Amino acid sequence: MTIHEVKTIQKEGMMLEANMPDGKIVLDVPESEGGSGKGMKPKQLMLAAMEGCTAMDVVSLLKKMKIDYSYFEVKAKAVLSEEHPRHYTEVKLQYIFKGDNLKKEKIERAVELSFDKYCGVIYMFKQFAKVEYVIEYMN
């Protein structure tokens, strides 16, 4: 059985320190909500989790397929519900690639495999939100 453990400690006011096995993250709320505005917002970490999870799948698959590219990023735009508890209701992922003579068919296959089959974070998001993606190519 695989178990993940994370611990978050209150530092001062709304400022918190999340202790992960591989590093620390400072969390806080904006000054307008009584925080220092110098920490990250908890919910947005979920978007970073999703991007990281699917990007690692895609990098790994494209390496196995021996597909070259010069740049790769994943962007997420997520809509937060107005009603409480506020949660993400829709997420649009953009997979952006740069490079010469990109093998688009292989790239699309790699993204599709991550999106439909491999990425556990996308799988979790699909249980509460509408998740969609597009692939974009830049020179």
Next chain:
Amino acid sequence: MTIHEVKTIQKEGMMLEANMPDGKIVLDVPESEGGSGKGMKPKQLMLAAMEGCTAMDVVSLLKKMKIDYSYFEVKAKAVLSEEHPRHYTEVKLQYIFKGDNLKKEKIERAVELSFDKYCGVIYMFKQFAKVEYVIEYMN
């Protein structure tokens, strides 16, 4: 409509940089899986998100209730599924308080309000995992 945007860029190999509005996080996989082992693991960010979200609720509620304590942390232990896509199936949250003459009834009410009503990340987790909590007091 509230929209959150996060962007993750591939740096080198499996090492990624997640760009949040309030900071950056380096993500990577362990050396055994072909990474540097110097970055955080994407899925674990979801646990930090959950702890941060509920801890902020509790801090804010206890402040409103004028409840004193000297230390507060939230720990998560999460079970990852063996089948793919690997996702969290169970999460146990521990809310740990230290202090003299803690007002346990008020603390329990604050945690319950966050767990049942206010915390959007817990709400999202409940859509795919069994989530439970305990409260512990230390001197």
